Each structure stands twice: as C-alpha cells, then as structure tokens.
Amino acid sequence: MQAGSIPAVSQANLPNAAPARHAAEGARGGGLPPPRVVSRKLPSRLAYIPTVVENEGGNRERTFDIYSRLLKDRIILIGRPIDDVVANLVVAQLMYLAADDPGKEIQIYVNSPGGAVTAGLAIYDTMQYVQSPISTVCIGRAASFGTVVLMAGAKGKRFSLPSSNIHMHQPLIGGKGLQGQASDLDIHAREIIRIRGVLNELIAKHTGQPLERVERDTDRDFFLTPQEAVEYGLIDGIIEQTRVPVLAASK
Structure with missing residues (x-):
C-alpha cells in the first residue's frame, strides 16, 4: 500500500473525549455541585481506584468507581x-x-x-x-x-x-x-x-x-x-x- 496523508478526522466522527464531565453537567442542570472524585486503596497491583461521587439533589449522593462511571457513558x-x-x-x-x-x-x-x-x-x-x-x-x-x-x-x-x-x-x-x-x-x-x-x-x-x-x-x-x-x-x-x-x- 502506498504511503499517503492521514485522512482528516472530523469532530463528528471522533469518539467522546470527556463524557463523564459533560454527563455530570447535564445531570446537574444548573444548581447541583460538581461531582467529587475520591480514591479508595486496594490490596492489589491497581493500588487505587478513583471513585466519583455525584450529587443528585438535596442530600442524595451516588457513588461510582471510575470504571462504572465510564460504563455509564x-x-x-x-x-x-x-x-x-x-x-x-x-x-x-x-x-x-x-x-x-x-x-x-x-x-x-x-x-x-x-x-x-x-x-x-x-x-x-x-x-x-x-x-x-x-x-x-x-x-x-x-x-x-x-x-x-x-x-x-x-x-x-x-x-x-x-x-x-x-x-x-x-x-x-x-x-x-x-x-x-x-x-x-x-x-x-x-x-x-x-x-x-x-x-x-x-x-x-x-x-x-x-x-x-x-x-x-x-x-x-x-x-x-x-x-x-x-x-x-x-x-x-x-x-x-x-x-x-x-x-x-x-x-
């Protein structure tokens, strides 16, 4: 195959680059605080898995490990x-x-x-x-x-x-x-x-x-x-x- 120029990649064809952030913004609507990110230590090679805490309004919070939060998107x-x-x-x-x-x-x-x-x-x-x-x-x-x-x-x-x-x-x-x-x-x-x-x-x-x-x-x-x-x-x-x-x- 002959070497050629790299095809242009339009934004319409690109995968979502920051879905968790934008999804959280959509969920907040306007009044909810941004999600908090914490880490929990594991006794394994992974050492830490970040945890995202999203405020669902009032005193309600929902916690995701980072992989589950990505899976949501x-x-x-x-x-x-x-x-x-x-x-x-x-x-x-x-x-x-x-x-x-x-x-x-x-x-x-x-x-x-x-x-x-x-x-x-x-x-x-x-x-x-x-x-x-x-x-x-x-x-x-x-x-x-x-x-x-x-x-x-x-x-x-x-x-x-x-x-x-x-x-x-x-x-x-x-x-x-x-x-x-x-x-x-x-x-x-x-x-x-x-x-x-x-x-x-x-x-x-x-x-x-x-x-x-x-x-x-x-x-x-x-x-x-x-x-x-x-x-x-x-x-x-x-x-x-x-x-x-x-x-x-x-x-």
Whole structure:
C-alpha cells in the first residue's frame, strides 16, 4: 500500500473525549455541585481506584468507581494484559451495553500489551456479535492482541492518539516452555500454527492487506506509528485535538 496523508478526522466522527464531565453537567442542570472524585486503596497491583461521587439533589449522593462511571457513558477501558478475567469483564460489559441500547455506539479504549489469544478472541467475537457500532481508540500502546481489538472496531471509527505505539507479531507460547512426549509437542505446535493462520486472516480482513504481506510482517515483531497504522489499514485516523466537545450521555 502506498504511503499517503492521514485522512482528516472530523469532530463528528471522533469518539467522546470527556463524557463523564459533560454527563455530570447535564445531570446537574444548573444548581447541583460538581461531582467529587475520591480514591479508595486496594490490596492489589491497581493500588487505587478513583471513585466519583455525584450529587443528585438535596442530600442524595451516588457513588461510582471510575470504571462504572465510564460504563455509564458506554466506555470500556482495556488497560491491562488480556487474560480470561479481563476478557470476561469486557465481554460482560459489551453484552450489557448492547442489550441496554442496541443501536448506540460503544467506545473501547485500548492501552494493553496483549495477552492470551483465546481470551482475546472472546473479546473479538463479541465485538463482531453485538449490534451496537463499536469505536476503538489506542491510548499509549496496542500490542499483540491489543492491536487485534483496536482494528476490530467499526470501519471509520478506529483511532489512535498521536504518541501511541502499535505492534503486531505472530502468537507465542507462554510460560517456561512445553514439556511432554514428542506427540504432545507436535499437537501443540500444529495448534499454534493454526492460530497464527487465523490471526493473519483476521488482520488481512480488517486492513485490506494481502495475506502474504500480513504473514511476512507478523513473522517477527512489527512496530507501527499511528501514521503507519493508518496507511496499513489498522486504524482510520489520528486524534490530534486536545479537547473535543461532546453531548451529555443522558441525551
């Protein structure tokens, strides 16, 4: 594919950049105080999860953890390696949002190094299954299966922030190596080759690139800038604006 200029990204096609703030403004109407953001400490690698406290009038307050508040605005964040736990959470959120309003857009923000292919395929298949259009945005990094999720958004709705890093490669065998008799190792080898073929076909399908080029590019680690990802067909545009006006999610 010939290198070309990055297609213009109009504000009408951009995903909502600050829905929580605007949704809160719409909910306040004019007299309610702004939502408070606090943090609660967790005994885990996440350390802190911010909590948004919204005043619903009078002495009534409603508390959301930050991910639930984003989900209220139909935003899903994949900000960790993709394993079975993360995949089940994302699938559940997609199914909930699709059932809540089948025709309304869902936004997935990707900042992930990838992960287990089987877990990632559960997310991919659900994205193709639900009726809601899905917009994807790379923030920071989309690597390995994170790139598959990024490219699986609806055509014309796949974006990246300008400093993001995008990466593809063939599937890997995790852990410290396989053990067992030769026939078992042969079974695993044939399965990972089959999965490699499946992933290459998906990339060719969503990018429009010839399968032969995809096979060549993913044979080793293949890094792309956002501009190169646009030219390759992985995404449709780069979000340059620092602030994008959005409508309140309640409208």
